[in-house]
Amino acid sequence: MHNTRNNSSVSIWQATTTLPAFPPxxxxxxxxxxxxxxxxxxxxxxxxxxxxxxxxxxxxxxxxxxxxxxxTTAHFFPPDEWYHNIEDHFGAEHATLVANSFSKALDLVESIIKKEQIDCSFERLDGYLYACSEKDFKNIEKEFNAAHRAGVAVQKLEQVPGISFTTGPCIQYSNQAQFHPxxxxxxxxxxxxxxxxxxxxxxxxxxxxxxxxxxxxxxxxxxxxxxxxxxxxxxxxxxxxxxxxKQAAYRTYVIGVRVPKKSVPRILMWDTGDPYYYVRLETPDSESDSEILVVGGRDHKVGQDDHPEHRYDEIEEWVRERFPMAQSVEYRWSGEIMEPADxxxxxxxxxxxxxxxxxxxxxxxxxxxxxxxxxxxxxxxxxxxxxxxxxxxxxxxxxxxGISDFVTEQANTQVQYVDWLKGSEVASVQEILAGQGAIVRDGLHKWAVYRDDQGELHAVSAKCTHLGCVVHFNSAERSWDCPCHGSRFDTNGEVLHGPASTPLAPVNLELIKT
Missing domain, CATH: 3.50.50.60 (FAD/NAD(P)-binding domain)
Structure with missing residues (x-):
């Protein structure tokens, strides 16, 4: 399985591309x-x-x-917020503007690919939003009507065509797309x-x-x-x-599962569930007799699940229940998305x-x-x-x-600062296993301590350099993640993802070797 590079997950795109290097x-x-x-x-x-x-x-x-x-999973499909929510919040005119902007952005990508002759497996596809349960049938109806009013080419169907399980009612959005990002x-x-x-x-x-x-x-x-x-x-x-x-950081999880060629239709698909799942198909090699079913979901706030590996297992379980032709899991990776309040x-x-x-x-x-x-x-x-x-x-x-979401997210952020009142996560750094990390308290200070695969300890300040939250260890990515605003750092404290722009401060190991 292509699951680690520098102790972090690797996407199918990273595993199948060599990008040009440029000097600093x-x-x-x-x-x-x-x-x-x-x-x-x-x-x-x-x-x-x-x-x-x-x-x-x-x-x-x-x-x-x-x-x-x-x-990413590199698909072009309708707004994650749904057209009926945009219409409710901003009005029908704004929903039409959003639809127009999405269409024009996709047209631009296609035109750049043609003009610059970029080989990136771009293809236009239909996308399908389906209801997970009967209580979501009304949402499907609302979304269909709002998308239609916004000028989107949509149809309402009783079932996603060609899929091996019963989906229930769905909306078909024509002329969506995917590519190799x-x-x-x-x-x-x-x-x-x-x-x-x-x-x-x-x-x-x-x-x-x-x-x-x-x-x-x-x-x-x-x-x-x-x-x-x-x-x-x-x-x-x-x-x-x-x-x-005005926005919150979430991690989303993806697996790539091998399936026999042509056993799954070439479509985009996502559901109304919470948590929800999204699906696409990738053909890495035209000569191969198999393809990769790319499935993502199980999102959570950044830094608020220290051991998120179970999310990969939950996605795999969801896949195997619905796609009996699924074979081996070839890829597991995660990414960060920013969710605006409105x-x-x-x-x-x-x-x-x-x-x-x-x-x-x-x-x-x-x-x-x-x-x-x-x-x-x-x-x-x-x-x-x-x-x-x-x-x-x-x-x-x-x-x-989206003011209620805004208030909820801000309350969630403020709660994270309580971490400064908590004690050490381990009684001694000797308890930290290889490949794992823990927060160690020393008086008013907190250190982020990681033990590498060779058994060596690495320690940095646990104080995020953005706005001072205590970082949490992410065992799936082997990173220190901030639960307040989504900054991420590697095990040496270097910035992986903002808003932080400076690394976590180094710490003298002699101070904490207990």
């Missing part, structure tokens, strides 16, 4: 636009801006596709470089400061002066509170900076669509053009819709 920044540079983050959001934005003859420098703390784009990024990066774009990997952005004329991005390799800056890092590191109080992504001007700093965040399970859409909106903003979706996805909007 060395020294100071000046450009029109600096884009931070080389996932689908950052690369799309960078590419579109070079198509407008803008000079663009793209940087990433790690490498192209090393973040959440490589850990890292092969798409590979082609997009090459096109960006052909357009004279510059990429620096291994370059972490630490700070952004400036004014409406010029911003300076300070990195660990030099400074980048730019007329505009785009933060496309899944969640923004340059914003301490404003965005992070269900719509935050794409546009960063609320607390001058109007030349932009953010793309709040993917809400539609990362491929929102990443592309963010690039479209921000390119128009930088070029001074009108765009029909600017106000809809404005990051400065108030969370007046």
């Amino acid at each position: 920044l060395e020294g100071d540079v000046e450009t029109d636009v600096c884009v931070i983050g080389a996932g689908i959001a950052g690369l799309t934005t960078a590419y579109l801006l070079t198509e407008q003859n803008q000079k663009v420098v793209l940087i990433d703390a790690h490498c192209i596709g090393s973040g959440e784009t490589g850990r 890292l092969r798409y990024l590979n082609g997009l990066a090459k096109a960006f470089v052909r357009n004279a774009g510059i990429v620096h990997c291994g370059t972490r952005a630490l700070k952004i400061e400036g004014d409406k004329l010029m911003q300076t991005v300070s990195t660990d390799g030099g400074k980048i002066k730019a007329k505009s800056v785009v933060v496309a890092t899944n969640t923004p590191f340059n914003n301490k509170l404003v965005i992070h109080t 269900g719509l992504a935050f794409l546009g001007h960063n609320p607390i900076d001058d109007k030349n700093v932009y953010v793309i965040t709040g993917d809400s399970g539609n990362g491929m669509t929102h990443g592309t859409l963010g690039g479209m909106i921000i390119t128009d903003l930088i070029m001074g053009r009108d765009n029909p979706w600017i106000s809809l996805y404005n990051p400065a909007r108030k969370a007046i819709h």
Whole structure:
């Protein structure tokens, strides 16, 4: 099973792609636009801006596709929030705008693939939302009517066609899509470089400061002066509170199960359950007699399940109950998604900076669509053009819709600070097994202690460098995860995922070897 790389899970996309390497920044540079983050959001934005003859420098703390784009299930389907909820919260006109934006984003991806001749297994497919139980039948009816009013091509069916189990009533959304996300990024990066774009990997952005004329991005390799800056890092590191109080970080889990070729129809599928599951099919090798059924779900708040391995088992159990042809599990991985309180992504001007700093965040399970859409909106903003979706996805909007979810999430965040009052998770570090970690208390201090497979201990401060929550050990990914705002760190304290931008402080092991 392809389940570990550097002690973390590996997606089917990471296991089947080699991405180009680019050198880190060395020294100071000046450009029109600096884009931070080389996932689908950052690369799309960078590419579109070079198509407008803008000079663009793209940087990433790690490498192209090393973040959440490589850990997605890479499907294009309707809003995770559902059209009837969007209509209830924002009105029918806004639901139509959302439908239009999703359609245009997918059209853009397809046109870029054709123009740049990117081999990434892109295909248009039908998607199906089905009811898990009779109590959800009304929701299917509501969603069908709202999607139809929004101008979406939908049909209502009694059963998802070609599936080996009874699904009950469903909605068919025509003309959705899927692709191989890292092969798409590979082609997009090459096109960006052909357009004279510059990429620096291994370059972490630490700070952004400036004014409406010029911003300076300070990195660990030099400074980048730019007329505009785009933060496309899944969640923004340059914003301490404003965005992070309006969205919550969740982890989602995925397995890839081998199935005989043509035993499962080529469709997208997801259900109304809680927890819910989503399904697609991948054909890694056209010569093979098997395919990979990709199934995800079992989401939870980041840092709030220390031993989430059971979630993989629960997904596998769900698969085997419904797909009797399922064979071996070939892949297991997890990813991070940002859930905005009102269900719509935050794409546009960063609320607390001058109007030349932009953010793309709040993917809400539609990362491929929102990443592309963010690039479209921000390119128009930088070029001074009108765009029909600017106000809809404005990051400065108030969370007046979904206010109950907002209150619940904020209460959940505040509760996490109680961890500072708790004692050690182990009586002695000798109790920490190889491959495991634990929080150790020493007076007012808390240390995050990990024992590697060779038996060596590694210790860092347990205080998240974003807003001071106590991190929790994630045994599935072997990482330290913050339960407040979703920052993640490796076992040496280096940042894996923001909003934190600085590592966990190192600790002298002699202080805690007991």
